Amino acid sequence: MVWEERWHALREEWVVVAAHRQDRPWIGETVEQRAPALPDYLSDCYLCPANRRISGAKNEDYSQTFVFDNDHPCVDPSAAADLERPVGIYMNRPARGIARVVCYSPRHNLTLAELAAAEIQNLLHVWQAQYEDLGSRQEIAHVLIFENKGDVVGVSNPHPHCQIYATNFVFKHIETEARAGERHLRETGRVLFHDIIAAERQDGRRMLWENDSAIAFIPYFARYAYEVFVAPKATHSSIAAMSQVEVRDFAEVLKHVLVKFDNLWRMPFPYVMALHQAPTDGADYSGFHFHIEFHPPLRKPTLLKYLAGPEIGGGNFLSDTSPEEKADELRALPELHYKGQEYQ
Numbered sequence: 001m002v003w004e005e006r007w008h009a010l011r012e013e014w015v016v017v018a019a020h021r022q023d024r025p026w027i028g029e030t031v032e033q034r035a036p037a038l039p040d041y042l043s044d045c046y047l048c049p050a051n052r053r054i055s056g057a058k059n060e061d062y063s064q065t066f067v068f069d070n071d072h073p074c075v076d077p078s079a080a081a082d083l084e085r086p087v088g089i090y091m092n093r094p095a096r097g098i099a100r101v102v103c104y105s106p107r108h109n110l111t112l113a114e115l116a117a118a119e120i121q122n123l124l125h126v127w128q129a130q131y132e133d134l135g136s137r138q139e140i141a142h143v144l145i146f147e148n149k150g151d152v153v154g155v156s157n158p159h160p161h162c163q164i165y166a167t168n169f170v171f172k173h174i175e176t177e178a179r180a181g182e183r184h185l186r187e188t189g190r191v192l193f194h195d196i197i198a199a200e201r202q203d204g205r206r207m208l209w210e211n212d213s214a215i216a217f218i219p220y221f222a223r224y225a226y227e228v229f230v231a232p233k234a235t236h237s238s239i240a241a242m243s244q245v246e247v248r249d250f251a252e253v254l255k256h257v258l259v260k261f262d263n264l265w266r267m268p269f270p271y272v273m274a275l276h277q278a279p280t281d282g283a284d285y286s287g288f289h290f291h292i293e294f295h296p297p298l299r300k301p302t303l304l305k306y307l308a309g310p311e312i313g314g315g316n317f318l319s320d321t322s323p324e325e326k327a328d329e330l331r332a333l334p335e336l337h338y339k340g341q342e343y344q
């Protein structure tokens with residue numbers, strides 16, 4: 001049983017851990033556990049190769065990954081620049097950007113967890129190129145790469161893909177992490193994320209997997225039951241700065257984590273995955289350490305973590321589970337994907 005607050009050094013906020021709450025009786029809503037089997041190809045899927053999208057554009061007949069500009073972008077390069085000023089103390093500013101979609105594979109039913117490590121490596125190279133291309137543009141201040149996976153996080157198309165928002169603003173979590181990292185570097189001379197990795201390795205209880213240059217763990221301050229961080233050990237402000245060898249190691253660790261996730265309940269494991277990378281607005285981000293964060297919304301196969309009174313009403317996360325126990329659970333799982341695919 002854990003009943004304490006833990007400091008989230010990256011978000012600069014406290015997380016309340018009340019780990020005995022998992023056992024309370026549950027009479028709320030549940031989610032469907034068994035995902036229906038999907039075909040390799042669907043003629044009406046707007047992400048499958050050579051299909052036509054709603055916009056009328058035709059997908060390439062692609063054989064690996066496929067990148068295209070989102071037909072329904074949340075951010076758009078043509079958004080108005082001269083906004084009408086609001087009254088009183090209110091402020092506004094133009095929100096502009098480029099939204100893209102990256103299909104992981106031509107196969108409609110092949111999730112990131114089921115890609116071979118070499119295919120994940122290839123995807124990491126695509127992410128590197130996207131960060132460089134979009135981040136180098138004058139009008140772009142940040143490149144957010146993320147995947148929403150599973151019905152429970154509102155995915156509109158099950159064809160495995162991620163999204164890219166390259167924007168003229170920096171998202172709040174990145175801004176906070178950048179500020180926290182900069183201050184830590186100034187005050188201690190050390191990279192904040194290095195100190196987090198060092199603490200995780202020293203404690204050991206939340207470690208999931210590591211190789212020469214990459215590492216995965218459930219952080220001490222995890223807000224979600226199965227929250228996992230994957231990072232290179234050396235500090236790079238973005239994925240683009242990682243070497244070939246680091247990309248290979250990173251893909252191996254990522255694959256390991258994804259297989260464990262799917263094996264947990266023998267189902268495609270839903271999550272929000274976000275690449276946390278330094279802004280591209282030209283400032284100095286030498287204290288920023290690229291990492292991937294997984295925020296899985298389920299606490300049990302049919303039980304969602306609801307954001308409610310403490311989180312939405314009060315503004316602090318209340319975690320019902322102990323990160324140490326959850327890491328134990330993940331570590332104990334097989335390294336072979338439950339669908340029988342060979343671990344590579």
Ligand SMILES: [Zn+2]
Nearest residue numbers: 045048108159
């Ligand atoms: Zn498809």
Ligand SMILES: [Zn+2]
Nearest residue numbers: 010177276293
């Ligand atoms: Zn982060």
